[in-house]
Amino acid sequence: MANFNVNYLGLHLRNPIIIASSGLTNSVEKNIDLFEKGAGAIVLKSLFEEQILAESAHNISLDQSYGYDVHDYISNTLRNVRISDYLRLIKETKLAVDIPVIASINCVTDREWVEFTQQIEDAGADALEINIGILPSNHNISSEQNEQNYFNILKKVRRNTKLPVAVKLSNYSAGLAHLIKKLSWTGYVDGFVLFNRYYRPNLDIETMKVTSSDLFSNSSDISESLRWVAIMSKAIELPISATTGVHSGADVIKQILAGANSVQIASAIYKNGSSHIQTMLKDMESWMDRKSYKNLDEFRGKMSFDVNSNTVAFERIQFMKHFGTIE
Numbered sequence: 001m002a003n004f005n006v007n008y009l010g011l012h013l014r015n016p017i018i019i020a021s022s023g024l025t026n027s028v029e030k031n032i033d034l035f036e037k038g039a040g041a042i043v044l045k046s047l048f049e050e051q052i053l054a055e056s057a058h059n060i061s062l063d064q065s066y067g068y069d070v071h072d073y074i075s076n077t078l079r080n081v082r083i084s085d086y087l088r089l090i091k092e093t094k095l096a097v098d099i100p101v102i103a104s105i106n107c108v109t110d111r112e113w114v115e116f117t118q119q120i121e122d123a124g125a126d127a128l129e130i131n132i133g134i135l136p137s138n139h140n141i142s143s144e145q146n147e148q149n150y151f152n153i154l155k156k157v158r159r160n161t162k163l164p165v166a167v168k169l170s171n172y173s174a175g176l177a178h179l180i181k182k183l184s185w186t187g188y189v190d191g192f193v194l195f196n197r198y199y200r201p202n203l204d205i206e207t208m209k210v211t212s213s214d215l216f217s218n219s220s221d222i223s224e225s226l227r228w229v230a231i232m233s234k235a236i237e238l239p240i241s242a243t244t245g246v247h248s249g250a251d252v253i254k255q256i257l258a259g260a261n262s263v264q265i266a267s268a269i270y271k272n273g274s275s276h277i278q279t280m281l282k283d284m285e286s287w288m289d290r291k292s293y294k295n296l297d298e299f300r301g302k303m304s305f306d307v308n309s310n311t312v313a314f315e316r317i318q319f320m321k322h323f324g325t326i327e
Contacts, residue, residue: 004040004285004296007239007261008191008262010164010190018264018265021045022045024266024270031093032096033274034274035096035098035099037278039099040262041262042101043103043129043264044089044090047104048107049105087123091123094123103127103129105131120161129166130154130168131196132150132153150167151182151183151186154167154183155188165188165191166190167191168243169194171228184237191238192238193240193242194228197244200213200214216267216270218245219247222251226245229304235305239261242263246265248268249280249281249282249283256300257301259301
């Protein structure tokens with residue numbers, strides 16, 4: 001029987017399939033179901049820095065006659081309620097499941113929210129995933145300034161918690177490989193998640209409104225993370241968890257062949273239900289049996305980037321006749 005055991009962020013996982021931060025993991029009941037269906041670990045739905053700040057600003061703006069003390073009271077109360085609810089979710093999920101529970105914070109700054117990380121640790125989380133959602137859309141801010149935010153945030157986080165920390169990155173970077181390598185040297189992080197899947201806007205030409213497109217990923221979306229996992233897995237010593245486009249056991253195998261330590265899934269569960277975890281694991285086991293692999297380490301990274309083999313194709317960004325099928 002195939003051995004799916006894996007170590008991620010210093011945590012023992014029974015298999016490499018992690019449920020990504022999403023509405024799938026926002027309640028104890030859902031998390032129990034995911035545990036019972038075979039998930040290797042759970043990343044709780046993110047606590048959003050922007051949402052806390054926006055709600056505070058909205059409530060303060062309802063009555064401009066408030067004094068500064070009242071403004072501070074409203075802001076602190078809303079923040080504390082959000083934090084309290086999140087800490088309760090951590091504690092109750094930890095009591096209910098026997099797999100690693102990873103807390104998640106979605107942020108864009110290094111503001112006072114960083115201090116919450118100690119409370120997250122005290123609540124019993126096994127690790128912390130920092131989802132840094134910086135869209136480099138401000139033409140007055142250089143790439144160096146945007147990337148410095150990663151270092152500022154993670155440095156403060158590391159000062160406030162002893163928990164293993166994974167950083168979930170975007171692929172929006174002029175020097176992505178260099179950024180990942182520099183972050184891996186800092187000692188601030190224990191692993192990487194590639195990549196953050198952003199909201200994707202579309203336009204409704206009849207209603208003239210901005211709408212959402214491609215809410216869920218599909219298997220064809222795996223190529224971006226697969227490319228970068230393959231390129232970076234042997235360039236850094238820290239584990240990489242691959243996400244976006246992982247929908248089948250075959251997709252998990254692809255990411256491990258590229259060098260991923262684990263994968264994170266959400267859309268596959270939204271589309272197929274939590275029992276799909278077992279389907280993915282069975283497909284993995286069948287493939288491993290056919291290839292005579294007993295554990296994941298036996299084939300992890302076997303198809304990662306190598307300048308001396310055909311995996312140099314991971315660096316190709318232009319079509320060539322050899323790679324394309326359309327003239």
